[in-house]
Amino acid sequence: MNRMKIVIIVAAVLLVAAALAIYYAWAAHSARYVYAGTVETREIQIGSKVGGRVTQVSVEEGAFVKSGSPLVRFESDDLKAQRAQAAAAADQAQANLNRVVRGNRPEEIAQAEAAAASSRAALEEAQNGPRKQDIAQAQADFDAAKADALNAEIFYKRMEKLLADDAISRQDFDNARDKRDSAVQHAESARQKLAELQAGTRPEDIQSARERYNQSEAAAELARKGSRIEDINSTRAQLAQAQAHVADIDVSLREAELTAPADGVVETVSVRPGDLVPPGRIVVSMLEPTQLWVKIYVPETDLARVRLDQSATVRVDGLSQTFQGHVGQIASQAEFLPRNVQTPDDRQHQVFAVKVYVDNAAGTLKSGMSASVRLK
Numbered sequence: 001m002n003r004m005k006i007v008i009i010v011a012a013v014l015l016v017a018a019a020l021a022i023y024y025a026w027a028a029h030s031a032r033y034v035y036a037g038t039v040e041t042r043e044i045q046i047g048s049k050v051g052g053r054v055t056q057v058s059v060e061e062g063a064f065v066k067s068g069s070p071l072v073r074f075e076s077d078d079l080k081a082q083r084a085q086a087a088a089a090a091d092q093a094q095a096n097l098n099r100v101v102r103g104n105r106p107e108e109i110a111q112a113e114a115a116a117a118s119s120r121a122a123l124e125e126a127q128n129g130p131r132k133q134d135i136a137q138a139q140a141d142f143d144a145a146k147a148d149a150l151n152a153e154i155f156y157k158r159m160e161k162l163l164a165d166d167a168i169s170r171q172d173f174d175n176a177r178d179k180r181d182s183a184v185q186h187a188e189s190a191r192q193k194l195a196e197l198q199a200g201t202r203p204e205d206i207q208s209a210r211e212r213y214n215q216s217e218a219a220a221e222l223a224r225k226g227s228r229i230e231d232i233n234s235t236r237a238q239l240a241q242a243q244a245h246v247a248d249i250d251v252s253l254r255e256a257e258l259t260a261p262a263d264g265v266v267e268t269v270s271v272r273p274g275d276l277v278p279p280g281r282i283v284v285s286m287l288e289p290t291q292l293w294v295k296i297y298v299p300e301t302d303l304a305r306v307r308l309d310q311s312a313t314v315r316v317d318g319l320s321q322t323f324q325g326h327v328g329q330i331a332s333q334a335e336f337l338p339r340n341v342q343t344p345d346d347r348q349h350q351v352f353a354v355k356v357y358v359d360n361a362a363g364t365l366k367s368g369m370s371a372s373v374r375l376k
Helices: 002-032 077-102 106-128 132-164 170-199 203-225 229-255 300-305
Strands: 034-047 052-057 070-074 257-259 264-269 282-299 311-316 322-330 351-358 370-375
Touching: 034 351, 070 282, 077 229, 106 203, 132 170, 229 257, 282 300, 282 322, 282 370, 300 351, 311 351
Parallel strands: none
Antiparallel strands: 034 282, 034 370, 052 070, 070 257, 264 282, 282 351, 311 322, 311 370, 322 351
């Protein structure tokens, strides 16, 4: 009987030892894939490319804001004035482009053609020379002027004799002399005009008339053809440049009013109304609570069992509930470089950062919480 009890006790002890061994082996295996980490969230740092004087701060630290909500506004009166000037320049460039594309108005073309026709008539007149009627009229004018000059000379001689006899006054004599001189000059002018008509048009006058005609005809042709394609392209480029200037100022105006790029919690606000902020300075930082993850470090010996989208269970200190997540990123390089020769124990100290994204944890988990992650 005592021997049977001893056998039973030994068997029970062996059974308990085996159970404990199995339990501790299972616990060690399970604990092997539990890693400690810290809850992190995406931080958004917001600044302005233009800066300036702060006129309004619309949020406080700790506030939850929706995407597009105003955060900080800068003074922008000078940018608005520049924008008005740039818009006026763009309108002027558009008007210039419309003008060169349409070309000359019909009235301008008709005016240029009329000038060319007048120049052509003048050239033909110069080439044909004086008309016979003009020469005959000039001959008659010269004959009449010559007769007047002869009569004036006879009258002057008579007055000269009368002056010698004191029959007339000195004034009458002077009048007769002036009349004679005027008649002689008129006759000479008529003679020169007759000689000019009889000689015909000079070659240099014909050449000058031809050049005037060619110039006016070229101007009419340019008016008919309109603007050159080079001028149109140049004006179009000027319009594009003016429009780009307007767009550039619009970008600066948008930078003068900072808005939330996503839903999130305002972490810090480093400016107040009246502050003068240089371009590029961070004025507001936000945390995006919908983008939560736990950063853990997996030894190289366990890395083969970790894969993207692998399910995980996250537990946070102080909270009884657990959260589900998945592996979203695995670092491609170890955090610490090992020695060239490594033992299996050394390789356990070579770790890779892994991000485990937590699902549906917005509003519950906070950045900086300590967490443990079990990879399934």
